[in-house]
Amino acid sequence: xxxxxxxxxxxxxxxxxxxxxxxxxxxxxxxxxxxxxxxxxxxxxxxxxxxxxxxxxxxxxxxxxxxxxxxxxxxxxxxxxxxxxxxxxxxxxxxxxxxxxxxxxxxxxxxxxxxxxxxxxxxxxxxxxxxxxxxxxxxxxxxxxxxxxxxxxxxxxxxxxxxxxxxxxxxxxxxxxxxxxxxxxxxxxxxxxxxxxxxxxxxxxxxxxxxxxxxxxxxxxxxxxxxxxxxxxxxxxxxxxxxxxxxxxxxxxxxxxxxxxxxxxxxxxxxxxxxxxxxxxxxxxxxxxxxxxxxxxxxxxxxxxxxxxxxxxxxxxxxxxxxxxxxxxxxxxxxxxxxxxxxxxxxxxxxxxxxxxxxxxxxxxxxxxxxxxxxxxxxxxxxxxxxxxxxxxxxxxxxxxxxxxxxxxxxxxxxxxxxxxxxxxxxxxxxxxxxx
Ligand code: GDP
Ligand code: GDP
Numbered sequence: 001x002x003x004x005x006x007x008x009x010x011x012x013x014x015x016x017x018x019x020x021x022x023x024x025x026x027x028x029x030x031x032x033x034x035x036x037x038x039x040x041x042x043x044x045x046x047x048x049x050x051x052x053x054x055x056x057x058x059x060x061x062x063x064x065x066x067x068x069x070x071x072x073x074x075x076x077x078x079x080x081x082x083x084x085x086x087x088x089x090x091x092x093x094x095x096x097x098x099x100x101x102x103x104x105x106x107x108x109x110x111x112x113x114x115x116x117x118x119x120x121x122x123x124x125x126x127x128x129x130x131x132x133x134x135x136x137x138x139x140x141x142x143x144x145x146x147x148x149x150x151x152x153x154x155x156x157x158x159x160x161x162x163x164x165x166x167x168x169x170x171x172x173x174x175x176x177x178x179x180x181x182x183x184x185x186x187x188x189x190x191x192x193x194x195x196x197x198x199x200x201x202x203x204x205x206x207x208x209x210x211x212x213x214x215x216x217x218x219x220x221x222x223x224x225x226x227x228x229x230x231x232x233x234x235x236x237x238x239x240x241x242x243x244x245x246x247x248x249x250x251x252x253x254x255x256x257x258x259x260x261x262x263x264x265x266x267x268x269x270x271x272x273x274x275x276x277x278x279x280x281x282x283x284x285x286x287x288x289x290x291x292x293x294x295x296x297x298x299x300x301x302x303x304x305x306x307x308x309x310x311x312x313x314x315x316x317x318x319x320x321x322x323x324x325x326x327x328x329x330x331x332x333x334x335x336x337x338x339x340x341x342x343x344x345x346x347x348x349x350x351x352x353x354x355x356x357x358x359x360x361x362x363x364x365x366x367x368x369x370x371x372x373x374x375x376x377x378x379x380x381x382x383x384x385x386x387x388x389x390x391x392x393x394x395x396x397x398x399x400x401x402x403x404x405x406x407x408x409x410x411x412x413x414x415x416x417x418x419x420x421x422x423x424x425x426x427x428x429x430x431x432x433x434x435x436x
Contacts, residue, residue, distance in 0.1 A: 003256070004163040006046075007056040007079035009107065010089035011072055011099040015119040018146035019089060020044075023055055023156075048156040053163070056082055056249075069102065076103055080110040082249065085162045087155070088138060092118040092129045096136065104136045113162040116141045117155050122148055175217075176347045179228040179254040180292070181282065182264030183274045187294040190330035191264065192216075192229050198336065220340060228254045248281070255281055259347050259391070260288040260425070263320075267309065267327070268298040271316050279317055286392045288346035288426045289323040292339065297329040322418070324425055346425025351390045354421055360384050363397070366416040373406050380404035383435055385413075393428045398435035405432035 008016045024044040046055050056079065079086050088107055090100050107114050118130045121143040133141040142158060144151035180188045196203055196218060203218045214229045255261050261282040265275055282289050291313060299305055306327055313325055324342050328335040363385045372380035381400040388396050397413065399405055410430050417428065 003045075004053045004084040005056060005082055005253075006053055006085050006087060006159060007083035008087045008089055009076050009079045009103060011097065011103065012068060014089045014091040015146040016089055019087070019117075019119065019144070019152075020055060022146055022149055022152060048160055051160050051163070053160075069099070072099060072103055073106060076106040076110075078249075080107070080112050082253065083112065084164055085159050086110075086112050086114045087159065088114050088116045088136075090116070090118055090133060090136070090141075092121045092126060092133075092143065095129070096132055100136065104138070108137060114138050115155065115158045115162070117144050117151075118142065119144050119146050121145055121151070175224040175226055176260060176343060177226045177228060177258050178260040178262060178343055178347075179251075179258040180262045180264055181251045181254065181278050182266075183272075183278065186264040186266040187330045188229070188264055191292070191294060191328075192227060194330045194333055194336055195227065195339070198333075223340075223344065225340075225343075228257055248278075251278065252281060252285075255285045255287060258287055259350060260290060260343050261285070262290050262292050262343075265291065265293045265313065266295055267293050268295045271312060276316060279320060283319050283427060286427055286429070288350035288392070289320055290339070290342045290346050290425060291317070291320060291323045291325045293325060293327045294330055296327045297332045297334060322424060322427060342425065349423045350392060350426040352393060352421070352423065352426075353390060354387050354393070354417075356384075356386045359387060359395070359417070362416055362420040363413065366413060370412060373404070373409055375404050375406070378404060380406075380409065392426050393423060395428065395430045397430060397432050399432050400434070402432040402434055 008019055010016055023046045044055050046053055086107060088103065090096070116133060116136060116138040118133050118141045121127060121130065122145045127143050130141050130143050142151060142155045144155055180191060182188055195201065196216060198220070201218050201220045203216060216227050216229065218225050218227070263275070263279040263282055265271055279289075279291070293309060293313070299309070309327065310325055314321065317323075324346070326335070326339050326342050328339060330336070363382065367382055372382055374380070378401065383398045383400070385395055385397040388394050395417070397405070410432070414428060414430055417423070417430075
């Protein structure tokens with residue numbers, strides 16, 4: 001299930017950044033340290049009582065020299081589109097201002113759940129100052145103090161309470177959700193259209209517009225799919241929504257809801273920096289990945305064409321070494337039929353479970369072939385391993401001392417697991433835990 005998303009909205013100086021930092025605790029970047037992938041902070045993860053959610057960094061919604069009112073409107077509209085719950089923040093020391101009323105009007109029309117928080121209530125005596133905020137029409141205001149960290153627990157209780165129940169409950173478990181991501185003009189819309197017009201594909205439902213993507217359900221040879229299409233939503237014309245940051249935000253939302261993510265590469269223009277960044281998001285999210293090289297019709301079709309292009313991709317995307325690559329043309333439909341089978345395999349591997357005894361046979365064989373390393377004269381002992389979850393497959397290896405588990409040995413174990421069980425198309429995660 002995807003994490004719910006929370007946004008903090010309010011005019012400048014009410015304390016949004018202060019609260020954001022409080023809630024996030026430590027700032028977590030959305031992309032891990034992959035060489036060549038730029039760090040970007042759009043979402044941050046937060047947790048409250050074992051519920052993890054994502055917080056949109058509204059501070060990232062800056063649009064240059066626009067007047068404050070325009071900025072506030074933009075920020076509110078992004079929050080409305082992206083968030084499941086909105087924290088409407090006001091300043092208890094200044095009372096209700098015209099800008100607060102403006103924000104209230106926009107949020108009121110949105111029908112999104114809103115929790116009103118009155119900030120800068122640094123001590124209990126100041127609670128008197130909250131009452132005028134009832135006039136904003138969002139029910140009981142929550143008194144908080146960002147600087148002193150007061151009232152945040154009650155606020156978060158209220159926020160978590162409003163999180164939506166499981167989305168898509170009516171959909172079958174084995175439906176494969178996938179999305180196409182890539183920079184503008186790589187051919188995302190063309191590929192969606194080509195897929196949906198394939199002969200054996202039966203489109204059952206185009207589910208209007210869910211927030212920021214068009215979901216289309218279809219069936220092919222008995223398998224149900226939902227394609228999450230963000231490309232069709234591109235030209236809204238609003239200021240912030242045409243920025244690169246916003247398109248990344250939208251791609252991230254699509255990735256979150258996907259089982260399989262398809263980063264598209266344009267064979268005609270080749271791989272550029274932005275492609276790496278986008279593919280990095282798919283990897284980071286732990287989704288299954290199938291790399292698609294589109295516009296294959298523009299490439300001179302000599303015998304080594306595929307091999308040469310594949311080498312380029314492997315060199316540029318070393319972190320996606322598990323992902324199969326499909327070469328196709330959305331335009332001529334050449335090799336289009338090879339795509340869905342790869343999606344099926346990647347999805348199956350993404351949720352594959354390995355029995356503990358079978359897994360341990362493989363691990364013990366690996367240990368025999370290549371004994372664990374030593375560090376400062378101490379040798380790593382691997383006791384046993386078990387798979388703890390799927391999507392992506394996640395393994396815990398119990399060892400005498402996790403400090404002794406070197407990255408390269410972890411990589412070695414991963415390779416052995418892959419050799420034995422063929423996790424093509426999915427990342428796998430391995431954690432070392434102490435057990436005496
Ligand atoms: P933003 O523009 O809405 O992101 O607001 P900031 O988080 O940058 O805060 C604006 C100012 O309010 C800063 O000087 C903060 O130190 C101050 N501030 C934030 N929260 C509190 C609070 O709970 N109490 C007091 N007294 N000041 C606060
Ligand atoms: P998007 O921005 O990623 O959705 O890309 P579009 O689907 O709008 O395609 C961008 C351009 O690339 C359009 O002019 C398409 O006709 C063209 N295009 C898409 N797929 C192919 C392909 O397989 N081969 C060729 N030659 N052109 C393509």
